[in-house]
Structure formats: C-alpha cells, structure tokens
Amino acid sequence: MSDLELHPEDQDWESPAAVTLGKRVISVEPGRVKAAYHAGENFLNRGGRIYGGFLAAMLDGLCGHAVRSTIDVPGTPQVTLELKTSFVGRADKGELIGEGWVRHRGKSIAFAEAELRRADGEIVAKGSATFKIGK
Known part of the structure; x- marks a missing residue:
C-alpha cells in the first residue's frame, strides 16, 4: 500500500516508532485523535x-497524528519543531489512553x-508541540 492510499484511521498508517510504543488508534477526526x-x-x-522519554514520544505522536489528520494531500511531510512535556502523575506499566488535538x-x-x-x-x-508542514 502506498502512502497515498493510507488513511489516518488505518493501523497501517502508523510509523515504526508508533508501533514500538504499542499505539492502537481508537478514533480519528480532522484535528483530533484518540489512541x-x-x-x-x-x-x-x-x-x-514508565520512562519519561517514552511518554514524551507518545505525546509527540498524538500531536503529530492530530496535525496529519488535517492535511489534504497525503504524504505531505511534517516535522516537530518543538515539544514541551509536563509530567503530572504516576505512569505505571500497562495501558495509557491519549488524546491529541490541533490548537x-x-x-x-x-x-x-x-x-x-x-x-x-x-x-x-501533558504536552504541546509546534510542527512545520510541507517542505
């Protein structure tokens, strides 16, 4: 399947990094994702x-996924320019539920x-991120 045939709700749309993190998409709508x-x-x-770097990667992925869900041309590149992460609670092994949205x-x-x-x-x-879209 080419990048042009993938959709944000498809599990195959995920990067190898997201797969490593055990990401499973629950829902996607333009500008919002739950996983x-x-x-x-x-x-x-x-x-x-849970090591904070893994939590930061999950937050980056949620933010990025939310942004990708607003892009009209499949395969348009995007890159994280900045990521701010705040650790506010205890994160034990097991399932975590995340939501990301475009501000x-x-x-x-x-x-x-x-x-x-x-x-x-x-x-x-919690996290916030800034993304560059396109080349």
Missing part, C-alpha cells in the same frame, strides 16, 4: 515507572496539544 498505548516492562525506568493550524505551521491518562482516568503527562 491507546501499551507500556510493558521494557518501558520502565529504575524506579518502576491552531496555518499553511505551514501547526500547534497541537495532547494528554495521556492511566486506565483509571488520572492524567500522567
């Missing part, structure tokens, strides 16, 4: 919690936000 991640033992730091999008720059929550609904991390 689950499975964090196993290999995601843990020495304290037994503002222009022709070549987009701003997005995301949150990750434990299965019990408690927030563990």
Whole structure:
C-alpha cells in the first residue's frame, strides 16, 4: 500500500516508532485523535515507572497524528519543531489512553496539544508541540 492510499484511521498508517510504543488508534477526526498505548516492562525506568522519554514520544505522536489528520494531500511531510512535556502523575506499566488535538493550524505551521491518562482516568503527562508542514 502506498502512502497515498493510507488513511489516518488505518493501523497501517502508523510509523515504526508508533508501533514500538504499542499505539492502537481508537478514533480519528480532522484535528483530533484518540489512541491507546501499551507500556510493558521494557518501558520502565529504575524506579518502576514508565520512562519519561517514552511518554514524551507518545505525546509527540498524538500531536503529530492530530496535525496529519488535517492535511489534504497525503504524504505531505511534517516535522516537530518543538515539544514541551509536563509530567503530572504516576505512569505505571500497562495501558495509557491519549488524546491529541490541533490548537491552531496555518499553511505551514501547526500547534497541537495532547494528554495521556492511566486506565483509571488520572492524567500522567501533558504536552504541546509546534510542527512545520510541507517542505
């Protein structure tokens, strides 16, 4: 399947990095995505919690996915210019539910936000990102 045939709701649309993070798309609409991640033992730091770098990668992926869902021409490149992450709760192994949304999008720059929550609904991390769209 070529990039032009992939759609944001398709699991095959995901990058190898998203697959490594255990991402499973729950829903997609233009400018918004909801996904689950499975964090196993290999995601843990020495304290037994999910390593912050994995949480940041999940937030970056949620923001990026939300931005990609607004692009009219499949295969249009985008790159993260900035990512801010705030760790606000305990993140244990298991499933995390994330939501990402576009806060503002222009022709070549987009701003997005995301949150990750434990299965019990408690927030563990928040992020915001700036993206360059196109070449």
